[in-house]
Amino acid sequence: MNAKVSVIIPCFNNESTILETLESVYGQSYSDIEVIVINDGSTDDSEKVIATFLEEKTDLVYLKQSNKGPSAARNFGSKIANGQYLIFLDGDDLLHKDYISICVNAFEKNDQLDLVYSDSELFENESGNYNLARFDEITILTQNCFPIVAMIRSESFRDIGQFDENLRIAEDWEMWIRYTRKYSNVKKIDMSLFFYRKRYIKNSITDLNKLNNIMDDAHLYIYNKHYNTYKSVGWNIINLINTRQTYSKYKDKYYNVWYRKLFYLFNRTK
Structure with a gap:
């Protein structure tokens, strides 16, 4: 396996979690990874935390923009990404150390695949499985079927027009609707390899909703x-x-x- 994977991390006021997120990426068993962090106008000490991390991980790409929301931050990162595959990882979530390796392996075994994802678990304020409906072309029109961290082909993501920057919530669901209408060959890994944080502080966009x-x-x-x-x-x-x-x-x-x-x-x- 030698395909480059770009991991794009939007960061908005994630000073207490961004270091743990970055460590979960740099601790991957897969080596050919490009890490891009987009500071989306954070007003806390996220930048200081990331700057400290940069002292050791000089290959980390760190960019800033005024606060435009996660769609714009992810699109910004994707425009400079060099990887054959993309992962969008929020600045408070975590990856199992073998997540990228297992996903790339699935792509390499089947060159017809368009999207690979895994089972997910909740952590922090809630625990247990993060249940999403099984994907099919009808279900995706009623609800989101994929975690944001699903691995996709960079070329396909750009082809469908990236994230819609008019949306600051449900932007991933809307993108998956467009992506799977054209690129619908999906594989699920039946292992919990992604960890979705449910915060103690109810200040996420989902909580505010x-x-x-x-x-x-x-x-x-x-x-x-x-x-x-x-x-x-x-x-x-x-x-x-x-x-x-x-x-x-x-x-x-x-x-x-x-x-x-x-x-x-x-x-x-x-």
Whole structure:
């Protein structure tokens, strides 16, 4: 195995975790790795922590930008990445030491593969499996099926247009929708090789969504962007709202969820 793997790490106020994340990358059993950290306008001491790490790991590529969100940070890193394969690793998560080696090995054994990922585990404030639905072309339209750290081909990622920088939440799900519509040969490694941190401090974008329900607008944006795809599988906006299953599941939330907004958007544009 001699393919280069670029690991792109967006960092926003990860002073307490970024060192552990970097150590999990530099501790990989696979050697041909390019590490790129994008400081996305951190206001804490993330830069000082990374600068200390740089004293020993001079090959680390460290770049800064004003705060633009994880999509923009990942895209920035991908534009300078030299690896044949890409991994996007958030600045508070961890990799098993054999994660990259096992994923590259899967690609090398099957040159038709487009995406490789593994089972995941939660740690810190929660423990256990980080359960995601099994991928198929329908399920990916309803929910995310992959952790952000799934290994993909650099050329394919650039071909589908990278991350949509209009999204600051669910940006990975939206990217996976586009990626798997064109590159759908997926392999899952049935081992827990990725560790997803659930913080003690509830300040992640996902945690804030639970308080502010900011996911509504992201769903609205994604559905509208991919409306023709949803419609092609029978999920036009009218069917989505009026089916018994949808109504039964969401009736108590009907007046504040994304598909109600879509209903009005759809009718305004008719």
